[in-house]
Every structure is written in structure tokens, then in C-alpha cells.
Amino acid sequence: MCVLVSCRNDEKDNPVRTVVINYHCATLGEGQQLLLGNSEYHNSLTQNDIDWRMKKTGATLDELKALAKASVREFSEAEKAAIAKGVDYVKQRLETMGVCSLPFPSEDIVFVKTTMAEEGYSAAYTHKTEIYVGEKLLKLAESNPSRFYQTIAHEMFHCLTRNSPSFRSRMYSLIGFTVTGTDYVFSPAIGKMIITNPDVEHIDNYATFTIDGVKRKCVLIVLYSKTWEEASAEEGKDASFFKFNQSVLVPVDALDTYYPVSKVPDFWDVVGRNTDYVFAPEECLADNFAFAVVYGIDGREYKTPQLIADIIALLKEYK
Structure with a gap:
């Protein structure tokens, strides 16, 4: 078809x-x-x-x-x-x-x-x-x-x-992320807790955030906040990793350390406030792309309308 x-x-x-x-x-x-x-x-x-x-x-x-x-x-x-x-x-x-x-x-x-x-x-x-x-x-x-x-x-x-890859890089740049083309290798302690997302094939990008008052290049990933054994002990078989997760930033120069995004003062200034789905830049942008295509700039209210405008402007280059 x-x-x-x-x-x-x-x-x-x-x-x-x-x-x-x-x-x-x-x-x-x-x-x-x-x-x-x-x-x-x-x-x-x-x-x-x-x-x-x-x-x-x-x-x-x-x-x-x-x-x-x-x-x-x-x-x-x-x-x-x-x-x-x-x-x-x-x-x-x-x-x-x-x-x-x-x-x-x-x-x-x-x-x-x-x-x-x-x-x-x-x-x-x-x-x-x-x-x-x-x-x-x-x-x-x-x-x-x-x-x-x-x-x-x-x-x-x-x-x-x-x-x-070119479209991906251009879209990622709209929220300040640079695609390096090389996947980051995290420490075993972090690696085993990463939620593997079928929509995110590569963790090869970073953006600059303020960590403890210092600008640092960081990777945005999502971790399980608890193992299945720990979560199911609390909520039984109904436990879902959509609840037991945390989005975190990992500095590219310290891949064994992470900071919850809630502790990063300029996190939402970087990624925008149109969606809470910030497991990865890919998911954040997929939501914003969908908003731009389905609703346009005037079809709904946005907390960060400039991001929608930027996406629409980029898309219109693909005439």
C-alpha cells in the first residue's frame, strides 16, 4: 500500500x-x-x-x-x-x-x-x-x-x-543536542539500570546543562529506579517501569556518575516544556514533531511554542 x-x-x-x-x-x-x-x-x-x-x-x-x-x-x-x-x-x-x-x-x-x-x-x-x-x-x-x-x-x-542521520542531527540540534555518531559506554553500575528503549537505537548525543553551577556536556538517559524484584514487592504484578524510572544526565567526562534531571536547574530550558516524555532526546522530539504535524502552531497551547515553530520551519525546508 x-x-x-x-x-x-x-x-x-x-x-x-x-x-x-x-x-x-x-x-x-x-x-x-x-x-x-x-x-x-x-x-x-x-x-x-x-x-x-x-x-x-x-x-x-x-x-x-x-x-x-x-x-x-x-x-x-x-x-x-x-x-x-x-x-x-x-x-x-x-x-x-x-x-x-x-x-x-x-x-x-x-x-x-x-x-x-x-x-x-x-x-x-x-x-x-x-x-x-x-x-x-x-x-x-x-x-x-x-x-x-x-x-x-x-x-x-x-x-x-x-x-x-542528517535529519536526525538537524532535529536534535533544535533542543541543543549534538550527535557524535559514537555510542557512549557507561559504567556497569549505570549500564545495568538503563531502560533499553526500542525507539532509541543509539545513545550517541549530548547537550550542555548546568550541573552544580558548572556547564557540562551530558547524555540524557532513563534508568530503572528499582529492580523488578524491588518494585513488585511494593506493588505486586501490576508494577510498571513507566512508574519506576528516572530520567538522568550523565556527564560525558564522567560516565560513572549521573544526576536526576530534577536536580538540574536549566534542564527544561534546554529540552522545552511541551512534553514530559523526556526518556531521551529522541522521545522528546518525537512528541514535539507529532504536535507540530498534527496540531500546528495554533492548534493547541504550548509552554514552549518556539520549539514548535522551529520544527515547522525545519520541516518546511523539505519542500
Whole structure:
């Protein structure tokens, strides 16, 4: 399936330009094959990652893979129509903005339906050019369309940044982050507590923040605040890492030390205040990209409107 977006030029001499976005909804078998084929991601998971996803201490990667395979579902025809509507809406918004050449992948973006048990019951997530969606999100297509469109745009942002390092670097620079191209290696104590996020393939960027009165280059990451064993002792099987987490800054010259963002006075001045989803620059920007595309500058109130304006200006360079 493809979506054609036409960006018309006022000049009569210039032809109508179109951009083709290829996508399809995976069958059960294709979805299972794609999900289990992400071996690089699975092999990067820590014991904490596996325990939290399996909701038990000492779980194995094989158990998680089995859960992931069992979580994949077939799309109903109505759900396929919802995906088509969501993609079409995002593309229509881009057309209205005059954005015709964003670096979408040439191959199909593949939507896969799962229960989301394999990723802590998140609404959606991505691997490569694959967008995984849950039933809860699909139901929003009818009950809360704008939220549904926003999530589709958010996940498509991850496909864009993976496909184009240049686009990724330009977007990251809007909130002061520099992409180095080399992943940082943290101390074992920090590394084992990092929440591995399928949407964040590389932790290779930094921005400058004020730490104890001194400007320092820091990496933004998110950590588990407790192990599964500790959290489940408090809240039982309902414990979620979306509650037991903390966003922190790690100085690039001290990769064994971290500072909670709540202790950094200029943190929100750097990343903006439009979203609280600041697990990583990638997630912060995906939200802001989605806001810019779905709502524009005037479609909702923003605490940091300049960031939305900057994103729109950058997108319009992709005429």
C-alpha cells in the first residue's frame, strides 16, 4: 500500500510533486518473523530489561522471545482501515504544510499488531521501519482520533530519524543536542539500570546543562529506579517501569556518575516544556514533531511554542 502526497507549486510551469509513502499491515506470521528478527535489540537487553518485561526475577531471553511471539495478533479489517486513516491524516497535514520530501524509508513501513505485553504494555513502539501497535491505541482511532494521529506521527518520526542521520542531527540540534555518531559506554553500575528503549537505537548525543553551577556536556538517559524484584514487592504484578524510572544526565567526562534531571536547574530550558516524555532526546522530539504535524502552531497551547515553530520551519525546508 502507498500514500501519495501532492505538494502543489503556485508556479504554473512547475509540475505537481508527489511523495510516496509505502506501508502495509503485517499478517500474524510476518509480524512474528519481524519481531523475533530484531536480534540486535534482543541481545542488547539487560537482565533488568528482561525481568521487567517478563514480570519475574531471573527470567531468560528465550522466555521473553516466546512471550513476544505469542503477543503478535492479526489486524481486523477495521483496524487496517484505522491505520490507513492515521497515515493518510499525517500525510494530509504534511501536504498542508508544504512538506513534500521528508526522508521516509523507500521500503514499506510495516505495522504490526501485538498485545504489547513484550514491551510493558506501551501504546506503540518501533524497530527499524516497523511500527508495533496495541489494541488500546487502535481503539483510539474512534474514541480519540487526534491522540491516535499524534501517536502515529510520533512513531513515524522514529522511522525518519533511523532512515536519515542528517535529519536526525538537524532535529536534535533544535533542543541543543549534538550527535557524535559514537555510542557512549557507561559504567556497569549505570549500564545495568538503563531502560533499553526500542525507539532509541543509539545513545550517541549530548547537550550542555548546568550541573552544580558548572556547564557540562551530558547524555540524557532513563534508568530503572528499582529492580523488578524491588518494585513488585511494593506493588505486586501490576508494577510498571513507566512508574519506576528516572530520567538522568550523565556527564560525558564522567560516565560513572549521573544526576536526576530534577536536580538540574536549566534542564527544561534546554529540552522545552511541551512534553514530559523526556526518556531521551529522541522521545522528546518525537512528541514535539507529532504536535507540530498534527496540531500546528495554533492548534493547541504550548509552554514552549518556539520549539514548535522551529520544527515547522525545519520541516518546511523539505519542500
